[in-house]
Amino acid sequence: MTTAPTPLPLPAPTDWLDWVGTRADEQLARTRELVDGLKSDPPAEPLEVLRVWNDAQVALSNAASVGSFFSEVHPDKAVRDRADELMQAVQKLDTDLGLDTELYAVFAGLDGSGLDADAARVLERTLRDFRRSGVDRDEATRERLRALSERALLLSQDFGKNIREGVRSVRLRPEQLAGMPQDWIDAHPVDDEGLVTVTTDYPDVVPFRTFAHDAEARRALVTQFLTIAWPDNDTVLRELFAVRREHAELLGYATWADYDAEVKMIGTGSAIGEFIDRITELAAESALRDKGVLVERLRQDRPDATDIDGADMAYYAELVRKEQLAVDAQRVRTYFPFEAVRQGLLDVTGRLFGLEWAPVPDAGTWHEEVASYDVSFGGERIGRIHLDLHPRDGKYKHAAQFDLVRGVAGVQLPEGVLVCNFNRGLLEHDEVVTLFHEFGHLVHHVLAGQQEWVRFSGVATEWDFVEAPSQMLEEWAWDADVLATFARNADGETIPAELVHAMRRADDFGKGYDARTQMFYAAMSYDFHTRDTDDLTARLRELMARYSVFPYLDGTHMHCAFGHLDGYSSAYYTYMWSLVIAKDMFSAFDREDLFDPEIAGAYRDKVLARGGSRDAADLVEDFLGRPYTFDAYAAWLAE
Structure with a gap:
């Protein structure tokens, strides 16, 4: 009788440093042991080879999860630093495996004709991974790819650490908190010098830029928020982009975006630019219309205003929703x-x-x-x-x-x-x-x-x-019946219910300029990875002028704290690409009964539970009964 697996046992509060190191080291050792066995004495049957490889990948993923997670969240800096070191060991082993010609030969020699669909997919994906690692390149190229991979990880770690540790703040007079909710004010006491500290952490900056009446204070905090990790991460990013460009070129790709997009739904780097431009055009009319409403409301306070930027946008969007669309966010909260x-x-x-x-x-x-x-x-x-x-x-x-x-x-x-x-x-x-x-x-x-x-x-x-x-x-989270099950004052x-309906109408306000802002982020992500840019801030300003409807805020460098430039690299477009598909999948649900068990069960079983066992387009088609389209997204944007 097989024993059911149990959750991972976590350590006592004082044992975290040892536990993190031991957990990762044991899993890395397990990976090496299994790989050595595959190379020295591989099983005769292709399916058994894949199963041993699966065990090795399980162990490697266990080590990676410990390193990547605890480096970002553990309250003890010593544990975070140890996890960073472990991630370097994980990345090194992963890179070494991908460039191991002996290991590659084991898989390249397999006859996959007798494998079932899932196992055949594993083999096909594994061979693709080896090719994308550069295992078929000459020894000098493989060594350079190895060095680039290790350098990229160190730069990524520096990038994340600079953001985590780069919290900034402003100190304000108590009267500059006017407009803030009372519970927020109560949580920000006046210090011995008669001032209040407001940080760039989300629980401070998001409500402050939305509710604070003092324009000078809003601008000061938003400016600090948009300069987190400057100038350190500007240097880090320029080198990281250069490393990625060289990596892609050594593998025969024109750009990093082409390399990265090969394993995504979009397929090619050039298609990213085309998608960004398509969404930009679709959102243009709505974006400019709603921005005009913001500027008109701003003129009531500043008659000479001709434009509105990031220091004022959230505040005036909230005023418009409250005054013109009958939604008071302070009541809602x-x-x-x-x-x-x-x-x-x-x-x-x-x-x-x-x-x-x-x-x-x-x-x-x-x-x-x-x-x-x-x-x-x-x-x-x-x-x-x-x-x-x-x-x-x-x-x-x-x-x-x-x-x-x-x-x-x-x-x-x-x-x-x-x-x-x-x-x-x-x-x-x-x-x-x-x-x-x-x-x-x-x-x-x-x-x-x-x-x-x-x-x-x-x-x-x-x-x-x-x-x-x-x-x-x-x-x-937008349905009145759903919210009624837990939202109480x-x-x-x-x-x-009428407030929720008003909230939905108010949420429609600004979705066009939000889409344009997302396309600015996507264009920055794509552009920085496809061209050599010495002055990232200058290029950011150019891209913002082209894609966003809001002007650049002087003295800011938001790319330095835009964490997606690391994890998503050239592919930040994915948020909007996914939204197109999400709107289409949601069209299958009954708006009058979002808990319909048949529809929800089909979505759970045909999309979520399948993981990566099939291509995403096939999962969606299986659920919808047809290929996905832009229709639902375009209709939503035009509402």
Whole structure:
């Protein structure tokens, strides 16, 4: 009788440094042992070769998860630094394996004709990985590729560390907090010098730029926010882009974008530019119309204003929604206390996907504010999740899902971590939407964590599809009936349906200029990786003028803290590409019953649970019964 896998046992609070090192070192040693066996005495059957390779990849992914996750979130800097070192060891081994000609020969000599579809896909993808690593290049080229890979990782680590540790702040007089919610003011006491410190962390900067009446204070904080990690990361990025360009050229690609896009839905680098221009054109009319409304409202306060920039945009968008669209965000937030939202999210997703979330109070996590839950489906535990949702020093500054363990059927349970930086009190509705979005990745990780092959486990689809399931889950955070199940104010009153409907109408305001802003980010991501640029800020200004409808804010260098330039590299377009697909998939749901079990079950089983076992386009077509189109997205944008 096979014993069911159990969650990863975590250490006592004082043992983290040793545990992180031991966990990664043991898994790396396991990887090397299995690979050595494959090279010295490979199994006779192709399927058995792939199974040994799968075991090696499981071990390598376990080591990588420990390094990548704890380097970003552990409260002890010594642990974060140790995890950074471990990631260097992981990357080195991964690079060495990809350039190992003996290992490649084992796979190149396999006859895959008798393999089933999944195993054949593993073999095809493995051979593709070797080719993309440069294993077929001459020895000098392979050594250069090895050096470039190691240098790229060090630069990526520096880039992330500079952002994590680059928190900035402004000190303001108490009267400059006018307009802020009272609970926010209460959480920011006046210091001994009679001033209040406001930081560039999300729980400070997002509400401040939205509600603070003092234009000078808003501009000061937004400017600091847009100069995080400057000038250090400007230097880091220029070298990182150069390393990636050389890497792609050595492998025979015209640009890094061509190399990167080869394994994505979009296929080619040039198609990225075409997609960006297409969305830019689609959004133009809506963007300029709504921006004009903002400028007109700004003129009521500053009659000589001719344009509006990032220091004022969020504030005046909120005024327009409040004054013209009857939505007061400060009233809205009273219905979203953090604890209720967290439980509501679990209840909604549990009902939607047939999941049960059982609290694990004794999970022994890395911080006391982390909440852990076992995940069950049909009465069987299928994974564990951890919610690390509040800011602290040295922690990852954005919102993301991290793997702690990638699930493999019968071997190990999937475990994922949601890392965010939310207030502990009331949430803005935008933060509720963000929480639903990021939780979508976590659900995807767990449901797709029941695969036999680790390379198909979890969020293992093409990278320009991974946001689509999360973007679609956002829709449940906009539905009045869904919100009524958990959104209540301090008096116990449920959020009124008419307010939610007004919120949806107000959310439509600005979606055109939001799309144009996203295309500016995407163009920057693509352009920086396809041309040699000495002055990144100057080029940023040019791209902003072309794609965004808002002007550059003098003295800022937002690329230095735009973390997606590392992880997404040239492919930030993927957020909008995924949104096109998300809107199309959502069209299959009944707007009058978002919990329809037949539709939700089909989506769960045909898209989420399949992980990377099929191409994303095929998963979507299987669910929709047809290929995906732009139609739903274009209709939404035109509403």
